[in-house]
Amino acid sequence: MAEFFNEYIFGDGPWSWLGYVIAALIACILIIHVVAVGAMGFIWLERKVAGRIQDRLGPTRVGGKFGWLQTLADGIKLIAKEDLTPDVADRFLFKIAPYVAFAASFSAFIALPFADGVVANHVNTAVFFVLAVLGLEVFGVILAGYGSGSKWSLFGAMREAAQVVSYEVPLGMCVVVPVFLCGTMNLTTIGNMQEGFITNWLVFNDPFTFVIAIVYFTCATASVNRAPFDLAEAESELVAGFHTEYSGLRWSLFFMAEYGSMFLVSGLAVILFFGGSNGPIPVGDWLANLLGGVEGSIGANLPSLGAITVGVIGVANFIFKGAIGVTVMIWIRWTFPRLRIDQVMAMCLKYCVPIAAFCFVGAVGWEVLDLPTPNNLDEKSRYEYHEKWSQEYLKTQRESVPTENDTHVQQAVPAEAIVTTVAVSQSDLDVNGGKQ
Amino acid sequence: MELMAVAWAYWHQFFFIIFAGSAVGFGCGVLISQNIVRMAFYLVLSLGSTAGLFFLAGAEFVGAMQLMIYVGGTMVLLIFGVMLTAQKDFVNMKTHTHDWILATVVGGSLLMVLLFAAFGSEDWRSPQDPTDAHIVDTKAATPLGLALTGVRVDKLDDPNDKLNQGKSGYLMPFIIISVHLLVVLIGAAYMARTKKLSHATGLRSSRARLSVFKMEDEDEVLEEEKYVVLRKDKRATNPLDTNGNSTDNPDNTDED
Amino acid sequence: MLLFATVSVSWYLAVGAILFVLGAVCMATKRNLLGVLMGVELVLNGANINFIAFGSRLLRSEGDTLGLDGQLIALFVIVLAAAEAAVALAIALNFYNNHSTIDIDRANELKG
Numbered sequence: 001m002a003e004f005f006n007e008y009i010f011g012d013g014p015w016s017w018l019g020y021v022i023a024a025l026i027a028c029i030l031i032i033h034v035v036a037v038g039a040m041g042f043i044w045l046e047r048k049v050a051g052r053i054q055d056r057l058g059p060t061r062v063g064g065k066f067g068w069l070q071t072l073a074d075g076i077k078l079i080a081k082e083d084l085t086p087d088v089a090d091r092f093l094f095k096i097a098p099y100v101a102f103a104a105s106f107s108a109f110i111a112l113p114f115a116d117g118v119v120a121n122h123v124n125t126a127v128f129f130v131l132a133v134l135g136l137e138v139f140g141v142i143l144a145g146y147g148s149g150s151k152w153s154l155f156g157a158m159r160e161a162a163q164v165v166s167y168e169v170p171l172g173m174c175v176v177v178p179v180f181l182c183g184t185m186n187l188t189t190i191g192n193m194q195e196g197f198i199t200n201w202l203v204f205n206d207p208f209t210f211v212i213a214i215v216y217f218t219c220a221t222a223s224v225n226r227a228p229f230d231l232a233e234a235e236s237e238l239v240a241g242f243h244t245e246y247s248g249l250r251w252s253l254f255f256m257a258e259y260g261s262m263f264l265v266s267g268l269a270v271i272l273f274f275g276g277s278n279g280p281i282p283v284g285d286w287l288a289n290l291l292g293g294v295e296g297s298i299g300a301n302l303p304s305l306g307a308i309t310v311g312v313i314g315v316a317n318f319i320f321k322g323a324i325g326v327t328v329m330i331w332i333r334w335t336f337p338r339l340r341i342d343q344v345m346a347m348c349l350k351y352c353v354p355i356a357a358f359c360f361v362g363a364v365g366w367e368v369l370d371l372p373t374p375n376n377l378d379e380k381s382r383y384e385y386h387e388k389w390s391q392e393y394l395k396t397q398r399e400s401v402p403t404e405n406d407t408h409v410q411q412a413v414p415a416e417a418i419v420t421t422v423a424v425s426q427s428d429l430d431v432n433g434g435k436q
Numbered sequence: 437m438e439l440m441a442v443a444w445a446y447w448h449q450f451f452f453i454i455f456a457g458s459a460v461g462f463g464c465g466v467l468i469s470q471n472i473v474r475m476a477f478y479l480v481l482s483l484g485s486t487a488g489l490f491f492l493a494g495a496e497f498v499g500a501m502q503l504m505i506y507v508g509g510t511m512v513l514l515i516f517g518v519m520l521t522a523q524k525d526f527v528n529m530k531t532h533t534h535d536w537i538l539a540t541v542v543g544g545s546l547l548m549v550l551l552f553a554a555f556g557s558e559d560w561r562s563p564q565d566p567t568d569a570h571i572v573d574t575k576a577a578t579p580l581g582l583a584l585t586g587v588r589v590d591k592l593d594d595p596n597d598k599l600n601q602g603k604s605g606y607l608m609p610f611i612i613i614s615v616h617l618l619v620v621l622i623g624a625a626y627m628a629r630t631k632k633l634s635h636a637t638g639l640r641s642s643r644a645r646l647s648v649f650k651m652e653d654e655d656e657v658l659e660e661e662k663y664v665v666l667r668k669d670k671r672a673t674n675p676l677d678t679n680g681n682s683t684d685n686p687d688n689t690d691e692d
Numbered sequence: 693m694l695l696f697a698t699v700s701v702s703w704y705l706a707v708g709a710i711l712f713v714l715g716a717v718c719m720a721t722k723r724n725l726l727g728v729l730m731g732v733e734l735v736l737n738g739a740n741i742n743f744i745a746f747g748s749r750l751l752r753s754e755g756d757t758l759g760l761d762g763q764l765i766a767l768f769v770i771v772l773a774a775a776e777a778a779v780a781l782a783i784a785l786n787f788y789n790n791h792s793t794i795d796i797d798r799a800n801e802l803k804g
Binding site: 475514560 | 696697698702704707710711713715717721722724729733737740741745748749751763764771772773777778779783788794797
């Protein structure tokens with residue numbers, strides 16, 4: 001996108017940096033839309049689903065029969081509220097805590113691909129980056145708990161921090177399974193390798209991966225502090241936990257961070273296990289072939305019509321599947337009773353970690369013993385499923401230089417085969433990793 | 437390559453100044469601040485900026501590791517430690533001025549020596565190839581993983597045969613560190629366990645009994661506090677007692 | 693002015709040196725045991741920046757294409773620092789429970 005701006009508006013001269021800044025701003029604004037409007041939609045969805053489960057209707061007045069704009073009305077009310085700070089609070093830390101939580105939740109979306117190539121920044125170790133940034137959200141919670149100056153907030157914050165940090169361990173173990181199945185940490189490539197029919201999805205790869213997907217979802221729910229793991233913000237126990245003293249816009253920032261994180265972990269589950277932006281039937285590909293294929297461009301460095309179609313359908317598919325994941329989290333919240341904090345910790349250490357470890361070993365064994373899987377991941381070369389912009393660059397490289405020039409190894413093979421792999425060349429490392 | 441043709445050439449310097457300034461600035465904040473929780477927060481920001489510097493130098497994997505392990509793990513641990521050793525109000529423990537002067541002099545001279553060494557070598561002062569100064573990820577995740585299992589894929593075809601014999605990768609340090617981590621985990625968990633106190637003597641404070649997850653019986657806690665109150669009179673001066681409050685009694689209730 | 697000079701390894705080394713010295717002074721002057729621990733973390737970070745700078749493209753000669761050594765050693769340092777912080781915090785907790793204070797100036801009696 002920045003090249004588009006620079007070619008047509010700013011040129012090569014001293015203003016060429018502005019093209020990059022504008023491209024970055026557009027990406028930021030789009031992600032803020034996802035987080036904020038998504039939070040708005042999910043809060044409405046939560047109230048409707050909660051209402052139905054409890055045999056009542058939920059919001060029905062604002063904005064027509066279904067109460068669509070209820071959350072907007074709530075947001076306007078929250079903005080208009082008085083901005084209180086407790087007397088004994090540490091003012092600086094109290095004020096900065098919601099922004100830290102929101103920034104962590106927002107930053108993780110930078111590496112999350114919504115479709116093939118539709119990602120704010122092409123991060124090669126995207127899986128790791130998302131997990132690392134998700135772990136930063138706990139700081140907002142701790143700062144809020146301490147900065148409020150009340151013991152309920154502090155207890156709630158400490159419990160939540162302990163819970164989130166403990167559940168990062170089984171979360172990491174569950175996430176490693178799709179990574180080694182696909183051989184890459186690049187989320188776009190993992191999503192692309194599941195294209196085709198629904199049997200290509202990694203969740204159906206082998207029974208161990210199926211269990212891992214369920215364990216991942218459980219650990220993800222615990223990681224974002226949703227019920228039944230929401231003891232830290234339980235209304236019946238700690239008033240409201242770490243955000244007791246927050247009101248108005250600051251509280252709404254915490255809630256946007258929470259719903260943003262819910263959508264993020266559910267989106268990560270979708271990419272890793274449930275096909276990413278590929279639907280159960282490859283409708284996007286058929287449409288793109290009708291429209292003349294995915295290659296080429298309609299001029300001015302823009303992608304072709306087929307590619308745009310695939311992109312739009314992929315994004316819609318991804319958001320729909322992510323929303324289903326969030327709906328399942330909401331459904332679980334209003335069905336199960338809450339766990340005590342020692343039960344939460346016992347569940348992590350005594351159940352999630354051993355099950356995740358056992359299924360990890362099982363999935364590795366399944367691949368090593370070469371047992372049958374619906375998706376033949378071994379035969380898929382990782383480079384054909386890479387993102388489009390790097391595929392074209394790799395193709396030009398392969399045409400000019402006769403040898404294979406990539407640092408990655410093709411498959412997970414034993415060491416003696418690796419020694420015979422061809423040499424690494426300098427030119428492939430010039431790929432510009434982040435400026436698209 | 438047309439991708440590079442319109443790139444602004446100064447992004448590396450720009451981001452370097454931002455991240456380095458932030459890391460150094462918040463490091464100074466850690467040094468100067470008196471409140472321990474704010475020190476921890478500034479340290480978190482400084483470590484985050486260091487992770488940014490890692491991303492800038494092309495080490496994407498190590499940068500993500502820094503964020504996950506250091507910032508997300510070690511700092512949470514540190515903040516837990518801060519909370520568990522907190523006193524009623526965070527009493528400022530001031531350092532004497534002569535300590536500050538001595539530390540500044542020694543630190544300053546060390547800094548001079550290090551800066552002289554950093555800018556002294558010609559090879560380090562200018563990059564090997566000026567076009568290499570762009571922000572590029574070195575795609576080192578897979579080679580890192582392979583090096584940890586013993587195969588150095590970037591040095592497979594070294595023309596010097598003698599050097600090839602020593603290229604065994606990092607398998608041994610990897611195993612040593614794994615065992616080390618296991619030992620540390622067990623040791624730290626054992627050392628920091630909740631200790632049961634007997635009703636006997638000893639300079640144990642009642643705080644050791646209150647863990648976040650378990651509360652002892654009411655009577656035992658009250659008895660322990662009474663014991664602490666009785667002993668409080670025997671202490672000559674309490675150097676931490678700036679407000680006339682005792683720091684022994686966590687709830688600061690008046691027991692008389 | 694700095695914006696138009698080329699970034700070199702020396703810049704990274706300078707940042708590493710400053711962080712190292714800040715951490716060392718922090719270790720020397722803080723009376724709170726946890727403040728000393730924060731100084732240790734700063735010192736290790738300064739060293740890490742040095743390792744990464746030496747393993748970056750800015751110091752790449754002909755044959756060495758990836759600079760893996762610097763990144764691997766930095767990785768090991770991060771892991772070891774986390775382990776050491778865990779043990780140090782356990783010690784700090786025990787010290788606090790025994791002496792009801794976290795001031796290291798009071799740790800001047802070696803008892804059995």
